[in-house]
Amino acid sequence: MKKEKIIDFGILALRWYLIFYMISYGWSKLTLSQFGVHDSSILEKPIKDIDSFYVAWHLYGRSTFFNISTGILEIIGGILIIFNRTLIIGTLLVLSILVQILIIDIAFTTGVLGLALPIRIGGMILSNLLILYYYKEKIIIMWQNLTKGITTKFKYKWWIYLILPIIGFLMDFVIVILTLPIKMLLNWFGN
Incomplete structure (x- = not known):
């Protein structure tokens, strides 16, 4: 097998890695099963005594709108990565979602879960960046098309x-x- 074909297959595998997790995370949000605190003894404590992980997960779990909207975005991102025509749009969408998840995980989960979630999300971000790098020529063309000739229609003083x-x-x-x-x-x- 040629080196280029191995790299191409690796990028395809990274795509399906992201697809799996984005659709999986999105589905768990749509079914309202990802967030929430199920141990009532935690919520009976004074808020100053509760780890920020449980406070955040409780609040995220209370918002159906947050769960549904983020779940839909994650699933859309995963689906866009499936198809070659929408791959770059999907990876850009998923990258923005993953960066936000990384920030949330660093801010709220490390006290209870350690670095497990930030490391997993970091790996997903790295996978996403490798995919974008692999298609850098297309991204450069896209960027040039998006930014070329942008100006107001009229001249102003x-x-x-x-x-x-x-x-x-x-x-x-x-x-x-x-x-x-x-x-x-x-x-x-x-x-």
């Missing part, structure tokens, strides 16, 4: 660019006003 930060800040108030009817409707239906 120099002083406009000086006031844009203020206008950007004031846009928050405009968005609040524009979305006020939606908020009122949601409050009305919520009551």
Whole structure:
């Protein structure tokens, strides 16, 4: 077997490693089985006496929206990695998800579970980066296409660019006003 074919097969194996875990983690979130604290004696303690792992997992478990939305994103990422046409989009999506999971694991799981989860997620991130590196020519072309020729449609005077930060800040108030009817409707239906 040629060296290139062995490397290509290795990349294919890494893809399926990520696919397996992303769909598996996503499914456990969709079925609401990943998070939560099942030992009630832990939750009966004062919060200052509870390890941050149990606090975080309890809070993540209480949010169905968090579980469903992150589960769907993980499954979509895994599915996108299956197909050659969507591989790069899938690996970029999965990379962003894995980096966030790594941050959460370092912040909350090491006290109870040690470094097991951060090491596993780190391995998944490394696998993801190896896949992206293997397809670096395609990524360079994609990056060039995404960034080439990006400009405003019209030319503006120099002083406009000086006031844009203020206008950007004031846009928050405009968005609040524009979305006020939606908020009122949601409050009305919520009551």
